[in-house]
Amino acid sequence: MAKKKILVTETALRDAHQSLIATRMPIEDMLPILDKMDKIGYHSIECWGGATFDACLRFLNEDPWERLRILRKNLPNTKLQMLFRGQNMLGYRHYADDVLEYFVQRTVANGIDIIRIFDALNDIKNLQVAIKAAKKEGAHAQVAISYTTGPVFTHEYYVEYAKRIADAGADSICIKDMAALLTPTRTESLVKAIKAAVPELPLQLHTHYTSGLASMCLLKGVEAGADGIDTAISPLALGTSHAPTESMVAALSGTEFDTGLDLKQFSDIRAYFMTLREKYIKSGLLDPKMLATDANALIYQVPGGMLSNLLSQLKQAGKEDKLDEVLAEVPRVRKDSGYPPLVTPTSQIVGTQAVFNVITGKRYSMCTNEFKGLVAGEYGTTPMPIDPAFQKKIIGDKKIIKGRPADQLKPELDKLRGEIEQWIEQPEDVLSYAQFPKVALDFFEKRRNAKVGINGDKLDKKNMVHPV
16 A cells, blocks of 8 residues: 655644643743754644734743744754734734735745645635735745534535635645544545545644544544644643644554654653643643543534633633633624634634623623624624624624725735834834734833833833933
8 A cells, every 4th residue: 555654743832832821832941942843854843823923922022023033043954834814914803915915925034934824714815815925935825724513514615615725826725623623533524525626735634632532533534635734742732732743653653644753753852841841830821621621622612722711811800610601602602603613813702702791791791892893794704694683783883894804904014114113123023013013012112121221110101211
């Protein structure tokens, strides 16, 4: 039987810690192990994008662009991969095309090789510009199907979407099962269906361990024709994260699907990440609850990163005991809003609305602007139509967008540059500001203060003085 080398993408530096510790791994925790990771022979290391950009600026006082440059320097032999939210980029709204194109250009220039592009609503209109931009810059444009379940989400739905992805010029496809909803049999049949429909495009499989099925799904997916899998080094695997890298390498070793990776080479990497795991548990950053599996995920359909963030939100509100109620409310909010797949930003939008519904005790008495935007079509076309009466209840007489939301946006790059002229120290700063204006400005100020030796805590902004 002919052999087929299965490609392995390591997620420890992005999705694994996003799912387990709300994206709080700083670059200094990554640096000591990068040399050994670079020698493994991974197909790619996912290390940027997703929520890492926001977390760097907001919580870690890191420049995400400098992080990327450091990773590129220390992983010279490995392809670097990022997660990109289509027209949302890494933020939570749609951006004008000129901003998106510039972001992709700077991303590739700073070291990214593979851009995994997805749209939270599986709306191909929101992906076309990003695909073209990635290919123009010489990057590999992988488009991810946001996998979910519901009345509309049949195999036929996904096959048709895969065909549209191929027609849009993607270099490969990823089945992105962010909420761990795949089962082994469903994985097998879905992979076979997509490979039959678009055999010319490599197919990657991404699923989480939340429901306890990830390893079985990956194995069945590989046997059905998948070309690559996403995994996480074992100390940062399982729970809301991914299947363990070493276990999958061992499972496929000696078969016609051998990864070509040497199991012995992972020992030092595992040992290093085990010390980090212990540190994160001790500090409270890693809640042991995130390491457990829960087949209820198949019912409440919450992705790993969303689950850790929901728990964090409730803890901050002193309502941790309401988690089960919120998880039960999530599918109801999702149904009301047209069955959006639960992935950033729709996972945050639906999740936060579910939290509000539970905490207030009255559903939709308080709605976020983002939820109103989702209902109004500002994020694209939902997989199923939203009840007009519900739309009226949430947004009143607000205009509903039915085409590509970005078509409503004027070029904004020059305007954004003008707004932060005094803070620009590198070309990429305008892109940080575009996505997270307030957070970026706070970061820029801290950066400037550190350079000139000012303690921001003692700064009197009103009178513009600082004690000496």
